[in-house]
Amino acid sequence: xxxxxxxxxxxxxxxxxxxxxxxxxxxxxxxxxxxxxxxxxxxxxxxxxxxxxxxxxxxxxxxxxxxxxxxxxxxxxxxxxxxxxxxxxxxxxxxxxxxxxxxxxxxxxxxxxxxxxxxxxxxxxxxxxxxxxxxxxxxxxxxxxxxxxxxxxxxxxxxxxxxxxxxxxxxxxxxxxxxxxxxxxxxxxxxxxxxxxxxxxxxxxxxxxxxxxxxxxxxxxxxxxxxxxxxxxxxxxxxxxxxxxxxxxxxx
Numbered sequence: 001x002x003x004x005x006x007x008x009x010x011x012x013x014x015x016x017x018x019x020x021x022x023x024x025x026x027x028x029x030x031x032x033x034x035x036x037x038x039x040x041x042x043x044x045x046x047x048x049x050x051x052x053x054x055x056x057x058x059x060x061x062x063x064x065x066x067x068x069x070x071x072x073x074x075x076x077x078x079x080x081x082x083x084x085x086x087x088x089x090x091x092x093x094x095x096x097x098x099x100x101x102x103x104x105x106x107x108x109x110x111x112x113x114x115x116x117x118x119x120x121x122x123x124x125x126x127x128x129x130x131x132x133x134x135x136x137x138x139x140x141x142x143x144x145x146x147x148x149x150x151x152x153x154x155x156x157x158x159x160x161x162x163x164x165x166x167x168x169x170x171x172x173x174x175x176x177x178x179x180x181x182x183x184x185x186x187x188x189x190x191x192x193x194x195x196x197x198x199x200x201x202x203x204x205x206x207x208x209x210x211x212x213x214x215x216x217x218x219x220x221x222x223x224x225x226x227x228x229x230x231x232x233x234x235x236x237x238x239x240x241x242x243x244x245x246x247x248x249x250x251x252x
Contacts, residue, residue: 001051002051003030004030004054006053007033008060041067054078057081097111159173168180200236201234201240220241222244223236
């Protein structure tokens, strides 16, 4: 597998290369080391894409996401950075995984194993999904769901609600099936189309199409009833109720 490292700190490049040499998942050949947005854009405009990119986010000449605004990245990316606040942005592009520095062998092999699970068509679908997100202002049309050792696409239009419990997020489709989602509700709240989905509370994001009716609840709150079963009652707080009422009356 041919890979590129985009990193502006020499010690970090050496450290990553050392860990890559130890990994037991796949043999990786580093074909280029780039240290800036400008150099990366020029490189991708003139050289065929590798199989994989390792990319630091905070480069000397700016935020590495600017690279994606100037060229069409045609391969998966594993981000390596010390700043975890960039995680959400990382998954809006072609990110397979997001590794905090210093990169450990365990975290690297987990990312490479995840990449290895993609067949060529799944890799292409993943990258195309990332491009759609970028072009659509960050709004996702589908999710890639990992189940056992396979990935499958899940159209957002089929989802009735998202529910989180014990730090795990599950998407429930209109047919009642469950799908594990590797994103937080906070991340989904920024990436879903606001017309079709509403963040009801800390546990739920609900789809407009799944709402059956709404009950008045104690303390000027609302209780939302869906057309499919839910693990607990969906309560809209007194503070959020006016926003929900405004949302439910919107027309496309």
